[in-house]
Amino acid sequence: xxxxxxxxxxxxxxxxxxxxxxxxxxxxxxxxxxxxxxxxxxxxxxxxxxxxxxxxxxxxxxxxxxxxxxxxxxxxxxxxxxxxxxxxxxxxxxxxxxxxxxxxxxxxxxxxxxxxxxxxxxxxxxxxxxxxxxxxxxxxxxxxxxxxxxxxxxxxxxxxxxxxxxxxxxxxxxxxxxxxxxxxxxxxxxxxxxxxxxxxxxxxxxxxxxxxxxxxxxxxxxxxxxxxxxxxxxxxxxxxxxxxxxxxxxxxxxxxxxxxxxxxxxxxxxxxxxxxxxxxxxxxxxxxxxxxxxxxxxxxxxxxxxxxxxxxxxxxxxxxxxxxxxxxxxxxxxxxxxxxxxxxxxxxxxxxxxxxxxxxxxxxxxxxxxxxxxxxxxxxxxxxxxxxxxxxxxxxxxxxxxxxxxxxxxxxxxxxxxxxxxxxxxxxxxxxxxxxxxxxxxxxxxxxxxxxxxxxxxxxxxxxxxxxxxxxxxxxxxxxxxxxxxxxxxxxxxxxxxxxxxxxxxxxxxxxxxxxxxxxxxxxxxxxxxxxxxx
Numbered sequence: 001x002x003x004x005x006x007x008x009x010x011x012x013x014x015x016x017x018x019x020x021x022x023x024x025x026x027x028x029x030x031x032x033x034x035x036x037x038x039x040x041x042x043x044x045x046x047x048x049x050x051x052x053x054x055x056x057x058x059x060x061x062x063x064x065x066x067x068x069x070x071x072x073x074x075x076x077x078x079x080x081x082x083x084x085x086x087x088x089x090x091x092x093x094x095x096x097x098x099x100x101x102x103x104x105x106x107x108x109x110x111x112x113x114x115x116x117x118x119x120x121x122x123x124x125x126x127x128x129x130x131x132x133x134x135x136x137x138x139x140x141x142x143x144x145x146x147x148x149x150x151x152x153x154x155x156x157x158x159x160x161x162x163x164x165x166x167x168x169x170x171x172x173x174x175x176x177x178x179x180x181x182x183x184x185x186x187x188x189x190x191x192x193x194x195x196x197x198x199x200x201x202x203x204x205x206x207x208x209x210x211x212x213x214x215x216x217x218x219x220x221x222x223x224x225x226x227x228x229x230x231x232x233x234x235x236x237x238x239x240x241x242x243x244x245x246x247x248x249x250x251x252x253x254x255x256x257x258x259x260x261x262x263x264x265x266x267x268x269x270x271x272x273x274x275x276x277x278x279x280x281x282x283x284x285x286x287x288x289x290x291x292x293x294x295x296x297x298x299x300x301x302x303x304x305x306x307x308x309x310x311x312x313x314x315x316x317x318x319x320x321x322x323x324x325x326x327x328x329x330x331x332x333x334x335x336x337x338x339x340x341x342x343x344x345x346x347x348x349x350x351x352x353x354x355x356x357x358x359x360x361x362x363x364x365x366x367x368x369x370x371x372x373x374x375x376x377x378x379x380x381x382x383x384x385x386x387x388x389x390x391x392x393x394x395x396x397x398x399x400x401x402x403x404x405x406x407x408x409x410x411x412x413x414x415x416x417x418x419x420x421x422x423x424x425x426x427x428x429x430x431x432x433x434x435x436x437x438x439x440x441x442x443x444x445x446x447x448x449x450x451x452x453x454x455x456x457x458x459x460x461x462x463x464x465x466x467x468x469x470x471x472x473x474x475x476x477x478x479x480x481x482x483x484x485x486x487x488x489x490x491x492x493x494x495x496x497x498x499x500x501x502x503x504x505x506x507x508x509x510x511x512x513x514x515x516x517x518x519x520x521x522x523x524x525x526x527x528x529x530x531x532x533x534x535x
Contacts (some may be wrong), residue, residue: 006449009187011437014194015456039479040353041468042324045480050299051324052316054485056298059146061492062351066152071348072514075160077508081343088253090357091260092341097334097358098146099425100139100208100418104364106375108395111385114374118300118315119473129374133286136370138297139323140362141290145355147327150488154495156342161502161516168436169193169332173490173506175498190436192483196329208422209233210394215415218398219408232419237289237458239423255424262417263361266410267368274368275375275403282374283367328484336432340495368475375401430454437457473499 024032044051065071074080082089113132114124121127154172158164164171171187177185212232213224222228239255271279290297301316342350376382382403388396404410434445434452502516 001171006446007190007437009441010190010194013187013191015193016438018456022478030518033098033352036479042323048321050437050485051321051328052301054328054488055143055147055324056295056490059143059298060442062146062149062153062355064264065495066348066351067515069503070496071346071351073157073161073347073499073503073516074345074514075156075347075350076344080344082342084253084341085108086353087260087411088257089341089345090353090361091256092253092424093334093338093354094358094361095259095421095424096337096428097145097255097330097425098140098421100211100421101204102333102362102365103369103421104393104397104416105136106362107141107400108365108370108384108388108393109139110165110370111321111388111396115385116313116315118313118319119299119311120311128139129378130285130289133282133374134289134293134318135297135319136366137286137290137363140317140366141359142355143298144327144362145324145358146335147324147331147488148358148504149338149351149354151332151491152338152342152354153335153347154491154498155336156339157495158500159339160343162498166286169336169487169491175494176490189487190360192487193332194433194436195435197333200351204422204425208418209236209332210238210392211397212415212418212422214394214398215411218402218411219415233458235420236419236426239419240451255420259420259424261416262413262420265270265371266413266417267411270368270372270404274372275379278375279368279371283363286371287363296528301330301371325482330486331484331488333429335430336435337428338434340435364444372404377404399433401459426454426457429457433457467506 084092111137114128117123117128117131118135119131121131151169151172155169158172158174168186168190170177170181170189173189174181174186180186181189209232210224211228213229215225216222216228216232248335257274297320300320302312302314304312338350338354345353375383377384382400384396384400387399391399398411398414401407401414402411430450430453431445433456434449437449437453438445503514506514506516
């Protein structure tokens with residue numbers, strides 16, 4: 001075991017914070033749930049605008065960087081080709097950033113918007129249908145992927161251009177906070193990132209596990225119980241633990257490729273054998289609504305409340321603010337992972353690729369699966385809302401998929417895909433958690449460290465699932481992730497400060513692709529990795 005590689009203050013600090021939050025929820029579940037709920041309400045109602053401003057700001061900043069000189073910088077040596085093919089790269093970033101949550105929300109999110117639409121629209125009206133088809137694409141669209149991508153800029157720059165052998169958020173903000181990155185401030189930044197990721201992972205497990213359990217019930221007839229859900233969670237843990245253990249290229253890449261092919265197969269099946277014309281026209285129409293109202297949706301709050309005859313719906317806080325907060329707690333992780341797999345690409349290629357492939361993938365899921373469910377309800381073929389009111393969202397998702405031809409087979413494939421989606425998110429998470437808790441990355445994080453975090457990601461949600469406190473953990477992670485808004489600002493500032501300085505000093509300032517010839521004074525173990533040609 002290479003225990004000397006471990007950054008023990010960060011490792012122990014993150015684990016202690018995890019216990020400090022989990023144990024009170026275990027010992028005092030009702031009190032903990034109350035206090036976390038109060039904190040969440042306070043954050044979303046008083047700082048909701050800050051979350052929305054952060055999302056729109058990240059989107060605008062990335063567009064600016066992509067088409068500026070900074071976007072021309074290549075991540076790696078001049079002669080390096082991308083480490084992964086575009087297909088595998090897109091598959092890995094999509095699987096890591098979305099997980100099984102896309103299977104959950106893409107099928108039924110429209111139901112919530114249809115019954116509680118934005119902008120004071122009458123529920124279950126024709127106008128409500130229009131917004132219901134578009135808002136899911138908005139919440140999983142360009143701003144979400146911009147929030148994900150922003151942390152990747154300074155991390156990838158330091159890793160592949162300045163050749164720093166460290167994958168840490170604190171290292172990425174060093175140009176702004178200076179020597180504080182080596183002290184308690186830097187440790188706190190890394191610990192907050194880990195805590196946010198653990199809580200965000202709990203959200204993904206909370207959504208994915210019941211849905212998988214319902215799929216297993218539909219296929220086998222085994223009733224859904226906590227015991228079944230625990231077994232499913234453990235099986236998923238073993239899958240992503242093995243994938244993480246064998247490494248990035250032999251495990252995570254292979255699982256992500258399988259994931260994307262299965263996804264495309266199911267989407268094509270639904271599109272071809274479902275109501276093809278309705279799906280295509282409704283999706284096309286929804287994209288138009290999104291483009292026409294993008295900035296309205298990105299800035300909509302309810303400043304008038306219940307004043308002057310207005311009716312406060314709580315929609316922005318319940319949906320847009322929640323989503324931006326959820327993406328935020330995942331952002332450093334996804335940014336770290338995108339940075340790690342983007343060797344050989346330019347900054348522009350990394351930004352545009354992540355935002356375009358991520359958004360396009362989500363539009364496909366919401367457009368095809370979501371509009372299939374909407375068609376069933378509007379045509380009277382299946383009462384989605386009535387079924388959901390009776391049996392809950394997880395069972396409704398499986399019931400919708402079961403309406404397709406060869407329903408049992410499709411449900412089986414859909415359930416298997418959900419397991420793989422869950423695994424691809426968590427194997428990437430454990431890989432990055434292991435990287436953050438090491439002093440430097442020598443090739444790949446230590447195998448035992450990757451394995452430890454793979455199981456740590458499961459233990460806490462598993463415990464809280466039996467106690468009924470998983471939703472409380474989700475909320476706690478979002479509240480705890482509030483400081484990440486300011487860390488995002490530091491990350492953007494850090495990248496611009498360092499990259500602009502290096503570009504001005506470069507003799508390739510006017511070149512289409514800029515290769516920064518940065519030389520380290522002292523060789524680190526990371527240089528051994530850099531000397532290896534990409535596969």
